[in-house]
Amino acid sequence: MHIPDGILPVSVxxxxxxxxGGMTWLSLRQIERKHSDPRQGIPKASLLTAVxxxxxxxxxxxxxxxxxxxLSGLMGVVLGWYAFPAILVGLFFQAVMxxxxxxxMLGVNACLMGIPALxxxxxxxxxxxxxxxxxxxxxxxxxxxxxxAVALGALLAALLIVATVPAYLDASVERAAVTGLLAxxxxxxxxxxxxxxxxxxxxxxxQPDLLKESL
Amino acid sequence: xxxxxxxxxxxxxxxxxxxxxxxxxxxxxxxxxxxAVRDLRLLPLMVITxxxxxxxxxxxLSYLISRMKVPGVFLLAMAVVxxxxxxxxxxxxxxxxxxxxxxxxxxxxxxxxxxxxxxVVTVLFATTxxxxxxxxxxxxxxxxxxxxxxxxxxxxxxxxxxxxxxARTAARLRGAHFGSIRSIKxxxxxxxxxxxxxxxxxxxxxxxxxxxxxxxxxxDISRRAPGPGDVAAxxxxxxxxGIFVVTQAFFL
Numbered sequence: 375m376h377i378p379d380g381i382l383p384v385s386v387x388x389x390x391x392x393x394x395g396g397m398t399w400l401s402l403r404q405i406e407r408k409h410s411d412p413r414q415g416i417p418k419a420s421l422l423t424a425v426x427x428x429x430x431x432x433x434x435x436x437x438x439x440x441x442x443x444x445l446s447g448l449m450g451v452v453l454g455w456y457a458f459p460a461i462l463v464g465l466f467f468q469a470v471m472x473x474x475x476x477x478x479m480l481g482v483n484a485c486l487m488g489i490p491a492l493x494x495x496x497x498x499x500x501x502x503x504x505x506x507x508x509x510x511x512x513x514x515x516x517x518x519x520x521x522x523a524v525a526l527g528a529l530l531a532a533l534l535i536v537a538t539v540p541a542y543l544d545a546s547v548e549r550a551a552v553t554g555l556l557a558x559x560x561x562x563x564x565x566x567x568x569x570x571x572x573x574x575x576x577x578x579x580x581q582p583d584l585l586k587e588s589l
Numbered sequence: 590x591x592x593x594x595x596x597x598x599x600x601x602x603x604x605x606x607x608x609x610x611x612x613x614x615x616x617x618x619x620x621x622x623x624x625a626v627r628d629l630r631l632l633p634l635m636v637i638t639x640x641x642x643x644x645x646x647x648x649x650l651s652y653l654i655s656r657m658k659v660p661g662v663f664l665l666a667m668a669v670v671x672x673x674x675x676x677x678x679x680x681x682x683x684x685x686x687x688x689x690x691x692x693x694x695x696x697x698x699x700x701x702x703x704x705x706x707x708x709v710v711t712v713l714f715a716t717t718x719x720x721x722x723x724x725x726x727x728x729x730x731x732x733x734x735x736x737x738x739x740x741x742x743x744x745x746x747x748x749x750x751x752x753x754x755x756a757r758t759a760a761r762l763r764g765a766h767f768g769s770i771r772s773i774k775x776x777x778x779x780x781x782x783x784x785x786x787x788x789x790x791x792x793x794x795x796x797x798x799x800x801x802x803x804x805x806x807x808x809d810i811s812r813r814a815p816g817p818g819d820v821a822a823x824x825x826x827x828x829x830x831g832i833f834v835v836t837q838a839f840f841l
Contacts, residue, residue, distance in 0.1 A: 377663075378707075379703055381703070413737065414795060417794045417798070421745050421787040421788070421790060421794075422787060423738065423742045424748075425749055425780070427746055428753050428783075429783075432780075463738045466739065467743065467746065470714045473656050474659050476710075477710050478621060478624045547674050565770075572777035572781075573777050576778055577784065581784075581785045
């Protein structure tokens with residue numbers, strides 16, 4: 375889901391920055407509304423961004439290959455509205471340090487991961503209704519939020535690439551490309567969902583405060 | 590992997606002395622102009638411009654090639670899909686496979702943009718320390734919250750890399766295996782522990798920063814005013830970028 379430089383037209387890149395700017399503005403507004411001094415949350419959000427950045431470099435073996443975690447869903451669950459700026463920051467470092475996703479595509483990639491992260495945040499917030507200390511609802515909502523985040527991110531990326539890159543692909547090839555990309559992400563979605571559920575249960579036991587952004 | 594990134598640092602080259610804000614604007618103009626190039630006739634000039642910019646640094650070519658490896662996988666997928674499935678004019682038929690003209694040209698265009706943009710981005714980030722670059726972005730209008738998050742995150746990435754390495758080594762010594770899908774539980778617990786420890790650390794960091802006056806005053810982050818040389822280099826970049834954009838938009 376990290377689209378590199380040079381693949382998509384510049385109009386998409388500019389549109390991505392505009393959309394990411396709007397989403398960042400919305401997130402900062404929500405953060406300001408919730409916290410009297412938003413700067414209080416910066417060290418926590420930054421440290422957690424760094425943790426997510428590191429975790430995304432860890433590969434989980436799925437024989438015969440291995441996958442690296444995206445963690446957009448888990449970021450939404452733990453960081454709440456800070457998730458979008460945190461993803462923007464994380465993607466910036468991934469782009470400039472490892473060329474993992476392009477710098478001109480930073481806005482596009484931030485939307486592809488950040489909007490699903492906020493959706494995961496919304497899904498996980500339902501735990502307020504189902505029981506914020508109960509293990510099963512937390513695990514299920516953590517799994518669901520993360521799975522939906524990966525699936526939505528993959529769907530948006532596939533649609534964007536197919537709709538804007540090649541001018542001469544016929545409809546059947548386009549459908550096959552979108553289906554193939556989605557199918558390839560289903561195992562990743564399940565793995566991320568399980569991983570998120572495990573982390574949520576761990577945090578619920580050890581430091582439930584860390585999940586309070588979702589309430 | 591992080592060690593390789595940590596080597597990003599300004600060396601003794603023509604671009605490391607360029608005032609950071611001006612360099613940022615100039616090279617980003619070039620990058621977005623490259624992203625706008627579509628016509629095949631402009632591609633050689635674009636690649637030459639990118640390589641000439643890279644030549645101004647003291648960096649070896651192997652360093653640039655190493656930066657292409659990760660995104661190159663995506664490009665490889667494009668190299669298969671586009672020439673074989675995109676277009677109607679068949680250039681070469683090899684059994685059931687057909688190499689198509691339109692797809693091949695689209696791939697060449699993408700590959701040239703990809704190479705040129707990554708080359709200039711590498712120049713920008715390899716000749717400027719990250720904190721300097723973030724301060725320059727802040728002085729150009731980046732929201733303070735984002736600027737602070739960038740600096741803090743950068744500060745902690747390397748420390749957390751060491752923490753993660755230590756935690757995985759400790760788990761391995763206790764008998765954990767990271768070679769199968771079952772390792773997901775161990776990885777989740779290590780990750781959860783890192784989150785909890787980072788949360789505690791963040792509380793201490795915030796307290797220490799508040800004591801040192803964080804948030805009370807805004808520090809003037811501009812380092813120095815751009816000199817005539819900086820402005821001339823910026824003008825060269827903007828002119829080149831303008832040539833690419835105008836030629837692409839109006840003459841091709």
